[in-house]
Ligand SMILES: Nc1ncnc2c1ncn2[C@@H]1O[C@H](COP(=O)(O)OP(=O)(O)O)[C@@H](O)[C@H]1O
C-alpha cells in the first residue's frame with residue numbers, strides 16, 4: 515500500500531489536540547506504521563521557527579511570517595515527511611499548508627496567489643492524501659481557548675480574525691471535497707471520534 519500523508523487542521527480550539535489521540539489509536543488498532551509530526555515544527559529548525567512564530571513578543575511582518583511557515587515546512591518535508599513516506603511509513607501532521615492559506619491568507623490578508631506560489635516552490639505537486647478538517651463555530655472555539663490555556667501569538671487574535679481563518683478553511687474544503695473530510699467538532703467526543711474513524715477507513719479503502 516502506498517503510504518499516506520494525512521493532515522489535521524482547523525481553527526484553534528476545534529479539538530485537534532484532543533482528537534490526535536483518536537487518530538493514534540486508529541493506526542495502532544489497524545497495525546499500520548505511522549509517524550506523527552506537527553507544523554510549524556517537526557525538525558530542530560522548524561521547532562526554533564515555531565518558538566519565534568508563536569511568541570506573543572514577536573513582531574514579524576506578514577511576508578516574514580509566511581516565509582517562516584514555509585521555511586519550517588521545507589525542512590519538515592526534506593528531513594521528516596518525504597523520507598518517512600519513502601520508507602513506507604504513513605505520516606500524520608498536526609497542521610500543514612491549509613493553515614497558511616487560512617491564517618496568513620484569510621487571517622492576515624496575504625494574497626492567496628502568493629501563498630500558492632510558495633506552495634508550488636516548496637511542495638511541487640506534493641500535498642496531503644487526506645485532510646481531516648475539524649470545524650466549530652467561532653463562539654465555541656473562543657470559549658474553549660479562553661477556558662483552557664495561556665494564549666500564543668495567534669490565539670491572541672480577535673474574533674474577526676478567526677472568522678476569516680475559518681472561512682478560508684471551509685472554502686478550501688468545499689473546493690476539493692475529495693481531499694477533505696469536514697468534521698463537525700461541535701458535538702460529543704464520541705460522535706467526533708466516529709467521524710474521524712470513518713474518514714480514515716474510507717481513505718484506506720476499508721469497508722465502512
Ligand atoms: N467535542 C468536544 N466537546 C467538548 N469539549 C471539547 C471537544 N473537543 C475538544 N474539547 C475541549 O476544548 C478544548 C480545546 O481542545 P483542543 O483539542 O486543545 O483544541 P485544538 O488543539 O484544536 O486547539 C480542550 O479543553 C478540550 O478538552
Ligand SMILES: Cc1cn([C@H]2C[C@H](O)[C@@H](COP(=O)(O)OP(=O)(O)O)O2)c(=O)[nH]c1=O
Pocket residue numbers: 526531552553554568583608609610611612613614615617618666668669
Ligand atoms: C502551520 C501553521 C500554523 N499557524 C498557526 C496556527 C496556530 O495558531 C499556531 C500553531 O498552533 P497549534 O499547532 O494549533 O498548537 P497548539 O495546539 O499547541 O496551540 O500556528 C499558522 O498561522 N500558519 C501555518 O502555516
